[in-house]
Amino acid sequence: MTDEAVFDAMGEGWEKSFLNAAAQEIWEGMKYVAQQSVYSSLPLSNLYQWQYNPGANHCDGCVERNGQIKTFEEWEDEGLPGSGCTNCYYNCLCDLVPVEKGNVDDKKSNEIDDDDISAQIDLNSDGKKDSAKIRELPVETEYIKLIREVLRDTKFFDTGYLPPEMQKALYEKYNKLNNDLGSSFNYEFGRVHVKRLNPGHTNDFANYLYDKKLQIGIVELNIEKYGLEKEVTPEDIKKFESSIIHEAGHHMYEIHGLEARVNDFYDKNHVEIYQNASVKEWKTMKNCKEFFASSFDRYHNSTMVVKNSIDEKVYFFIRTIYEELAEKGKK
Numbered sequence: 001m002t003d004e005a006v007f008d009a010m011g012e013g014w015e016k017s018f019l020n021a022a023a024q025e026i027w028e029g030m031k032y033v034a035q036q037s038v039y040s041s042l043p044l045s046n047l048y049q050w051q052y053n054p055g056a057n058h059c060d061g062c063v064e065r066n067g068q069i070k071t072f073e074e075w076e077d078e079g080l081p082g083s084g085c086t087n088c089y090y091n092c093l094c095d096l097v098p099v100e101k102g103n104v105d106d107k108k109s110n111e112i113d114d115d116d117i118s119a120q121i122d123l124n125s126d127g128k129k130d131s132a133k134i135r136e137l138p139v140e141t142e143y144i145k146l147i148r149e150v151l152r153d154t155k156f157f158d159t160g161y162l163p164p165e166m167q168k169a170l171y172e173k174y175n176k177l178n179n180d181l182g183s184s185f186n187y188e189f190g191r192v193h194v195k196r197l198n199p200g201h202t203n204d205f206a207n208y209l210y211d212k213k214l215q216i217g218i219v220e221l222n223i224e225k226y227g228l229e230k231e232v233t234p235e236d237i238k239k240f241e242s243s244i245i246h247e248a249g250h251h252m253y254e255i256h257g258l259e260a261r262v263n264d265f266y267d268k269n270h271v272e273i274y275q276n277a278s279v280k281e282w283k284t285m286k287n288c289k290e291f292f293a294s295s296f297d298r299y300h301n302s303t304m305v306v307k308n309s310i311d312e313k314v315y316f317f318i319r320t321i322y323e324e325l326a327e328k329g330k331k
Contacts (some may be wrong), residue, residue: 045120048072048096050081060196061086062094078157084211084218085157085191087198137166143171150175151186157193161227166240173244177300180322182329185248188255190216197222206243208250217251219244242297249296252325253289262292265317269310277314278305296322 010174052058054224065086070078074086076129079085138160144167148156151174170192177185190211197220207220226240252258257293266273268287274283279298285291298304299318306315 003314032326046072047099048075049099050075051095051097053093053095057088058094059092062088062092065094072096077155079155079191083194084214087196141167143167147171147174147211150178151189153186154189155191157191157195158223159192159194161194161223162221163226163232165232165237166226166276169237170244174248177245177248179302181252181325184252184256184325184329188216189251190214191218192221194221194223194226195216196224205239206247208247208254210251210254215255219247219251239303242303245297245300246293249293249301250289252296252321253292256325258292259288259319261321262288267290269313272310274315276310278307278311282314292318 028331047069048071049067049069050062052062052066058264062081075096083094086092086094138158141164143164144156147170148154149198150171159170162289196202197204197207201220201222202224205222205225207222209218209220210216211218221243253262277283281293281294282291285294295304295314296319299315299322304311304315304318306312
């Protein structure tokens with residue numbers, strides 16, 4: 001194909017789109033470097049208040065953080081403005097503003113003790129203690145503490161919004177992955193965040209993205225699906241466990257460069273998969289990445305159906321990769 005034919009195929013306006021995309025990426029990079037340069041000079045023990053720019057649009061995460069006062073070290077653990085910890089990601093225009101020593105007591109207003117929790121429940125429910133409102137307050141169980149000890153390089157945000165049964169499942173699944181795969185799993189596994197997902201993912205149970213600037217994988221668990229205000233059923237737990245491992249499969253696919261290998265397998269077998277596979281969702285996969293994550297989830301959770309030759313072929317393909325990752329992660 002000639003250069004002229006390539007440009008024709010790209011359509012009108014491609015130059016503007018290309019330049020806009022390039023400029024956006026450059027701007028994001030420069031903004032990130034500038035922010036990190038400023039933040040790296042701030043004393044860790046001093047108090048800083050999260051303040052949003054009054055002239056900018058704000059995501060839910062920034063609105064929630066606005067006005068909160070913490071040490072820089074605490075903000076670093078939770079996520080600095082522009083670090084990608086909120087829904088606006090690198091477009092965040094919020095700042096951390098130093099708090100005068102005379103205003104240190106203001107920090108107490110952002111902390112909630114047992115009495116404050118009762119008062120907040122009353123306030124939110126017009127004077128009546130509503131159990132549904134209690135579930136809205138983040139309460140971490142011992143399982144979150146345990147998983148933080150297992151995955152020391154991974155940050156966990158707002159996991160207290162998960163029902164206790166799901167916090168336990170989060171620990172059990174991540175602990176098993178860590179035991180099975182070691183560094184093959186936890187390498188660059190940087191953040192797990194319970195949050196409202198961005199538009200386009202609002203109906204998803206979870207989402208995975210790889211932050212190239214920070215070089216970390218990020219798992220986002222949809223609070224609309226898991227921050228439940230009802231009794232948790234065994235089916236809820238199964239869906240949650242499946243989501244955890246599915247997104248871990250995306251992480252394996254990303255950091256271990258499995259795209260070519262999975263694509264080759266899928267290209268050779270997709271017709272037979274579509275016609276004969278026992279797992280219905282494999283027949284409607286958007287891409288090979290989703291196919292791998294689904295297969296990885298089913299293999300790990302022992303829910304893969306093996307009824308015929310193509311089921312068996314997929315099973316052994318995923319098992320081989322899993323065992324190779326396990327061997328690699330134990331070295």
